[in-house]
Amino acid sequence: MWRKTLVVSWIGSVLLGGGASCAALGVAGAMFATSASAGILPKNSDEQYELSFWDSIKNSNYASDYEAYLKQYPNGRFAALAKSRIERIKATSPTQPAKPEPKVEAKPAPTPAPTPAPPPAARTPATPATPATPPTANQPRSRSGGPIAQGTVTYANEGKEGAPAPASAPARPAEAKGGEIRDCPACPVLVSVSPGGFTMGSSTSDPAERPPHRVTISQPFAIGKFEVTVEQWNACADANACPRIATNPAEAKAAPVRDVSWDDTQQYLAWLTKTTGKTYRLPSEAEWEYAARGGTSSAYWWGDQMRKGNANCKDCGEPWSDAAPANVGSFAANPYGLHDMNGSVWEWVADCWHSSYKNAPVDGRNWDEAACTARVIRGGSWREGAPYMVSSTRFKYSTSVRQSQNGFRVARDMK
Known part of the structure; x- marks a missing residue:
């Protein structure tokens, strides 16, 4: 493309x-x-x-x-x-407060790895209201589009949330209909995904998505039904375990958190792990695409042509706003019950960036490297166009850089 x-x-x-x-x-x-x-x-x-x-x-x-x-x-x-x-x-503005820096352990200064950004239809560092993430040089770019059903996502136990359970007494997973799980009141809702095989990548899109190759996911895993929201992120910030992101106002609580770096996500995952006693992580790139496709092999999970109501991007149909992404869950779920895998905000995954799939693992595991400074982002954002919404699109971003269209969703093993 x-x-x-x-x-x-x-x-x-x-x-x-x-x-x-x-x-x-x-x-x-x-x-x-x-x-x-x-x-x-x-x-x-x-x-x-x-x-x-x-x-x-x-x-x-x-x-x-x-x-x-x-x-x-x-x-x-x-x-x-x-x-x-x-x-x-x-x-x-000599007294202007600086954007909070991620509280991560010191690591060797990353070599300049371009930050992904969206296509010629540029994007703007927006104030969160819903999903968004873009790419920079040598990094992934974002996309966007799709009707926005207004409203706020609520959960069965919403309004009854208390402090997260201590690590020594992890909250008992709350099983919901359709294989949904919530490990603590402030935790993201997860959807269980069964093992299976699929063809990852594309032979008709960007060279970075080649070669298409067969991948077998041998173990079930759980992945966020939605992208992590501002409210969920702020629960971690309230516990002094995550940086407070100034560009994510508390009132946009149902919007996807954005402007977070890969390093920031590691703090949130560590907090969830300590809070629940379950090992939270980012999905591998293969797990992400497997979940995004929802058992399909078409360009988008709903077919090969853009269709209104399925993705939040700038030419995916009304309603749409260039100011910020819609609240999570405002668009249709894919066959696995996952929302906003296409559009909304770019999503960080665990893998180190590789310019192609040559020699990529075929068992769904994270493809990592020592001293990796650029990680993969997937899914596009609300700021990009339909060509960036396809399930195979991938880009990269420096691990320490925050970008207004980048967010994430969590995953964990089903053990």
């Missing part, structure tokens, strides 16, 4: 819309000439990654967003503008 290059008007809005100078527009003109001569850009294009990353932060009021861009692209096309924005923000 290929994305069209950005047009002059878009480049002008990216630069001038943020208060850039005429000189910057001149740079934009030159940049457009380069893009125009290139024709269309593949989903896995480094140029598109950078443009998408910039577009996702271009309206941000946080200096840390521009610092993250400079970390990934110290000599990028928007480097001068990013530095200017940082100086302006610090000069006008």
Whole structure:
């Protein structure tokens, strides 16, 4: 799948819309000439990654967003503008609180791995209201679309939630209809997924999704029915076990939490594990795609053509808002009873990024590497278009970088 290059008007809005100078527009003109001569850009294009990353932060009021861009692209096309924005923000808001940093153990500084961003239809670091995640250079990108059924997701024991059970006395799993499980009042609802086989990847999409290969999931596992919500994340923050994410307002409690890094997710998983006595983790990339396909082999779980009401993305049908993703569960569930696997927010998975499936494991396990600094994100976001909604789409992101369209869902073994 290929994305069209950005047009002059878009480049002008990216630069001038943020208060850039005429000189910057001149740079934009030159940049457009380069893009125009290139024709269309593949989903896995480094140029598109950078443009998408910039577009996702271009309206941000946080200096840390521009610092993250400079970390990934110290000599990028928007480097001068990013530095200017940082100086302006610090000069006008000297007391502006910094975005909270993840409380993770020190690790070797990651080598600049581009952060995934959405396609030419750029994205904006939005304030959470529902799912969203994008890619940066050399990282995954986001997609979006689909009717949004308004409302808040509720659970059988909602309103009766107390403090999480201590690790020494894990809460007894609450079995619900359809194989649903909830290990504690503040925990995400899980859906049990039976073992099986499927063809992972695609021979007609991005090179990173090749070669298609047969994978056998030999053990049952449980995966989040929805993406982790703002309310669920804040329960961890309230326990001082996770960083408070300023861009996820408490009132958006049923929206998917976003702007979280891979490192952030590890803190949340550690808290859930300690709280419940169950070992929580991110799904492997193979488990994620197996669950997303829901037993189907088509481009989307509902078929080969986009259909209104199944995914939250910018050209997946009304209702849709570019400001933020819809509340979790606002769109139809796939055959396995999982919501928002396509669109909403990009979802972190456990695997280290590999540029293709050559030599990938065929048993569904996590494909990891020592000192991995870039991890896989899947599913696209509400900011991208229908081509990014296909079940095989994959991208990458630096583990330490927070991006406004990136979120996650949890998984655990059924033992």
